[in-house]
Amino acid sequence: MEKLLEFNNISKAYPGVQALDDVGFSVKGGRVAALMGENGAGKSTLLKILSGDIRPDAGGISIDGKAQSFESPHRSLQASISVIYQERQLVNDMSVMENIFFEDLPVSGPGFVNRSELRRGTQEILDVFGLPIKPADIVGRLSVAHQQMVEIMKAYRRDSDIIAFDEPTAPLTDKEIDILFRLIAKLKERGKIILYVSHRMAEVFRISDEIIVLKDGRLVNSFETARTDEAELVRAMIGRDIGDTYANLNRSDNIGDVLLSVKDLVAKGVHGVSFELRRGEVLGFAGLIGAGRTETMRAIFGADPIISGEITLEGKKVRFRSPKDAIANGVALCPEDRKEQGLVLGRSIRDNISMPVLSKVKKGPFLDVRAEESLAGEAVRTYKIKTPSSEKQAGELSGGNQQKIILGRWTSGKMDTKVLILDEPTKGIDVGTKAEVYQMVCDFAGLGIGVIFISSELTEVINVSDNIIVMRDGRITGRVARREATEERVLALAMSDYQESMERMV
Amino acid sequence: MKSAVRRIIGAKEFTLFLVMAAAVVVFTAINRNFLSLDNIRNIFNSAFVVGTFAVGMSCLLISGELDLSSANTGMMAGVLISLLMNAGVPWVAALIIVLFFGAVTGLINAFFVNVLGFTAFISTLGVSTVYGGLALVFTNAQNVPIGNPAFWSLGSINVFEVFPLPFFIMIILLTAYGIILFATRFGRRLYMVGGNPNSSRLAGINPKKITTILFVNNGVIASLVGSLLAARMHMGSPLALSGSDLDAITAAVLGGVCFTGGSGNMFGVFLGIMLLTSFQNGLVVVGVDSYYRVVAKGVLLVAALALDFYRERARQKQLLSS
DSSP: OOOEEEEEEEEEEETTEEEEEEEEEEEETTOEEEEEOSTTSSHHHHHHHHTTSSOOSEEEEEETTEEEOOSSHHHHHHTTEEEEOSSOOOOTTSBHHHHHTTTSOOEETTTEEOHHHHHHHHHHHHHHHTOSOOTTSBGGGSOHHHHHHHHHHHHHHHTOSEEEEESTTTTOOHHHHHHHHHHHHHHHHTTOEEEEEOSOHHHHHHHOSEEEEEETTEEEEEEEGGGOOHHHHHHHHHOSOOOTTTTTOOOOOOOOSEEEEEEEEEETTEEEEEEEEETTOEEEEEOOTTSSHHHHHHHHTTSSOEEEEEEEETTEEEOOSSHHHHHHTTEEEEOSOIIIIIOOTTSBHHHHHHGGGGGGSEETTEEOHHHHHHHHHHHHHHTTOOOSOTTSBGGGSOHHHHHHHHHHHHTSTTOOOSEEEEESTTTTOOHHHHHHHHHHHHHHHHTTOEEEEEOSOHHHHHHHOSEEEEEETTEEEEEEEGGGOOHHHHHHHHHSOHHHHHHHHO | OHHHHHHHHHSHHHHHHHHHHHHHHHHHHHOGGGGSHHHHHHHHHHHHHHHHHHHHHHHHHHTTOOOTTHHHHHHHHHHHHHHHHHTTOOHHHHHHHHHHHHHHHHHHHHIIIIISOOOHHHHHHHHHHHHHHHHHHHHTTOOEEOOOHHHHHHHHOEETTTEEHHHHHHHHHHHHHHHHHHHSHHHHHHHHHHHOHHHHHHTTOOHHHHHHHHHHHHHHHHHHHHHHHHHHHTEEOTTTTTTHHHHHHHHHHHTTOOTTSSOOOHHHHHHHHHHHHHHHHHHHHTTOOHHHHHHHHHHHHHHHHHHHHHHHHHHHHHHHHO
16 A cells, blocks of 8 residues: 655744744655755754654644654654654764664563674665675764764664655765665655655755745645756745835945955864955855854854964954954854853843943942943843843843844943844844844944844845855855845855856856 | 842742741750850851851852862861971961962862863862872871961951851851952853853853862862861861861752852852751750761752752743743
8 A cells, every 4th residue: 555644734833933834745655755945944843743853733744544643752753754853863972783773672581682683683784775884883983974874774774664854965975875865766666755855956856756845834835846947946945925124124335444354264164265344234144054154253253263264354364262352352243042152041131231341340349230230221222122121131031132132232332343243143033023133233234333144044134235145065155245136046056066156156 | 118028038048047047946945055155156166167168169159160179178288287387387388388289279170170171070079089098198097286376276266256267267258259249240250151151251251261260269268278177176187078068069059059050149158058057056956866967967958959959940941931
């Protein structure tokens, strides 16, 4: 009998975001369905629901017409589903064979692990894959590509009927990609159902039978792979509904001389990045998650070490050894993860705002609480932070208000910020506050601050920035001015391979 | 006014205060002598070791670190100062040398934690064990008597009749550090680092600098405790102070210092110290067998940790729900 996997009208909301909105589709046995969409479109949420990691607010999954309810990942495994996430779920200190047979170790006698059986079973799987790995190798010492393959072998060993891959090729080299694709073809022949999430167009066209496009948690369309092309997919992924938020932005458009120049920057995950930022400019950094944008900025900011490269600020060569150093020179960073890297959640709004300028709010040996209070009050008023007082703990505010605290920190009267780096400032923020943040970004630029605006949301990065730099795999793959930027063009640059884009630029 | 009352009742210190008041009432009811001047002086005398340790330890705990070498650093200081004085070094010079030894110990701890990236729990335990062994080597496991009455007086003079000098020093340290924590830049940074070291670093604070200062500070305080104890006992003992750093942690946690860092204050710590020591003393006064006193101390610690756990969980819940 042919297998059938159905997603029935699944919805899932997180505070402030509708991650999935009434998504329904089905996949038959022996078919490979690719899931595509921008970051935040809902692909990962869908996979997490399939694996029983999270539960939908409404709707559900059925297999062969029978409704399933996964209270836990364990139940999903029992229903013969394997989901291979991007983040590897391996035990690094254990061997390949122990990882592959993790849930189901062969035992003999009173419960001793049967190591010879374990080795034999693992070798069998390794032979199928044709990889130069030994069963007893320690996983943590393998290359990232081979670790990813172990993860895939783990799913293969389970012989699940439904296998979902989340960007499996990201860490792989061409050789392993070939092995993986041959494997997928084999699984297909055996009637398995394959879900395949990827940003890479070429791959999707190579192995999928159908393509399902998600955008903002909704299913936009599904295509037969043989009957569509790249352009049609990109149009579907971007959608057409761009509100007039952007048209109403009040910009100064007064761009001055070069403020910050970065040349051939090399750091962990950054392979030779060069760009210039001017006074009053909003410089957007587009790209997919993991493109190396955050790493670039952390290196410039002195948070991570620089391997090589040259940074010039206002004509002077600089290399910040710590964030403290960068801040003293007028460079500020709003990190992507507000709760973990931006705020001290258990402390008040006031304490969070005065953090970098404590030496400027002193009265003799003591802190001048009144001066701090006025800094905080100013931020609360300017950014309309919704709170009864600046004594309230930062952790008690909503995401949007938390972001405003950090913006308030870097633009307070005691700061002299020249370069403001915003890493995904609108992540997890509701639509109304997003519009406020866009206007703030333009206002900062209007004051002559050079603003770097990292965003994985194409629409906003294209419409808010004056110029857009596109990154992929730690390299810059393109530069576009707002007037010439289209989402198709930027997305193509973000997904293209480096070589291709070099050819295009020449 | 109403909100002020509610704030006082809601404060962790208030719960502690009630527990302590209840303990005092019960102990006094059983034995009137519990509140006699002599016994109060006894309580003060035994409070100073744990209490002074708790000052340095609380600062470390608030910043998210801890130091399990304090007791043996203090013990080592007591042994060293005795050996130095027996070798003819004047007591003032000996005290300065010993305090310097404490500072160096703090630097060693900070080096392991901040430069090599070891966990404080393990590396300070290592340093502690090394000192424990070294002290036995230096003294051949014998107490080192001190024959210097001027030095003895450090441990026995009373300030304002009631306060033994060591206890008085403890009170001064508690007050000074209370002010540092509450009102200075360093104090604020300490709380921020304990609350979230990542955010603090990205906001221009140097977490390693803060914790290095605190480790050094703790080493110096530990040496001071060891020296004062040696003065009171008229000798340096290679077995002194054993476990008193753990008692200091008990007192700090009882007093509302968050074991995972970021919150706590010296007033709470003071109450924690007084609760722990008067509880121990009270059990003696009402005639509880000494073995059971150890049991009681353990129960008090577990109760304090449970209290901290529920407090933290309630806080997390509150943060998540908003």
